[in-house]
Amino acid sequence: MDHQRRQFMLTAALGAAAASTSALHASQEADDSASLSWGKTRFAVNIEMWGLGGGPAQDRIRAAAKLGYPAVEFWPWRNKDLDQIRIACDETGIEVAQFTAWPFNPGMNDPKNHDRIGKEIAESIQAAKKIGARKMTVIAGNDQPGMTQEQMHENVITGLKKWAPMAEDAGVMLILEPMNIRVDHKGHCLYGSPEAVRICREVGSPMVKINWDLYHMQITEGDLCRRMREGWDQVGYLQLADNPGRREPGTGEIDYSRVFKEAWDLGYRDFIGLECSPTDGNAERATERVKAADVW
CATH class of the missing domain: 1.20.5 (Single alpha-helices involved in coiled-coils or other helix-helix interfaces)
Structure with missing residues (x-):
């Protein structure tokens, strides 16, 4: 050779x-x-955004359980079979971390809607009790013609003060969600943490806090850990998505390992809502990215 x-x-x-x-x-x-094993953080997968095979909510809950999630969250409850959700939760041991009490309309920022919203909250509290949920998201509303932002926010405070006793009596927390107006919710009246914190401090109820969505906060103001520390007394629930793209952790610019550690160090032990869409619709791979981000 x-x-x-x-x-x-x-x-x-x-x-x-x-x-x-x-x-x-x-x-x-x-x-x-x-x-990969689960870390310290407990996650609630959003069954609307994750898809989980489609079908009714109860089937998606069972799919979430197969992926190893201890909890789910979802948007409005009125289009869902609450009895079947209760059965699925009992079968799987899954909890409903929170749901949306009503869509963007009617807005709390207009006093003419307050009577209707009071009824919505009363009915949503009954729905929460039926499925064992301890929290529900409430929406401030889109901009009202002829009103300043200050006026709209004062109307939100007035309404929440009125409805807080209902929430306190029922043991169901109202979590107010600030949005972002740059990408997803142009024209919404409440965005960023300072005003949301001010509103909830003005209301002064242990059962009226903030749904602190880290995706919206990143787009609106950034500085996630410092802002969260500054408003920590008013944080009722955490949600997330990476940015840009509103996908699972590890697909964008946010260092979620650092954020999870910060929340843990501040004493947060409740669920963090995964209000994001899995990349390419692959829930299994997205779940592994969630686990990988919870290593710190």
């Missing part, structure tokens, strides 16, 4: 070995990823 041929065969053999080693490492990494 001449020298050139021997050299060629040696090079080919080394290349094959390297490829085999690379494939082995890739396989091991995939196995490691697939075997």
Whole structure:
């Protein structure tokens, strides 16, 4: 065998070995990823945004349980079979962390809507009790023609003060969600943490707090950990998505490992809502990214 041929065969053999080693490492990494365990943070998967096979809410709850989630959250309850949700939760041990009491309309920022909203809250509290939910999101509303932001926020405070005793008596927390107006909710009257914190401090109820959505906060103001510390006494619930894209942690610019540690150090032990869409609709892979972010 001449020298050139021997050299060629040696090079080919080394290349094959390297490829085999690379494939082995890739396989091991995939196995490691697939075997990631859950960290300290408890997550509630949003069954609307995650899809989870489609179908009714109760089927999505069962799918969430198979992925290992201890809780779910969802948007308005009126289009769902609460009896079947209760059955699915009892079967799987899943909790409903929170749901949306009503959509964007009617807005709390207009006093002419307050009587109607009072009825919505009363009925939503009964729904919460039926499915064992302890919290429900309430929406300030879109901008009202002819009103300043200050006027709209004062109307929100007036309404929440009126409805707080209902929430306190029922043991169901009203969590007020500030949105972002740059990307997702142009024309919404409440965005960023300072005004949301001020509103809830003015209301002064242990059962009226903030649904602190870290995705909205990142777009509106950034500085996530410092802002969260500053308003911590008014945080009732945390939600997340990475930015840009509103996907699962690990797909954008936010260092969620750092944020999870901050929340833990501040004493947060409740669920964090995954109000994000899995990349490519792959719930299993998105779940592994969620687990990977909860390592700190």
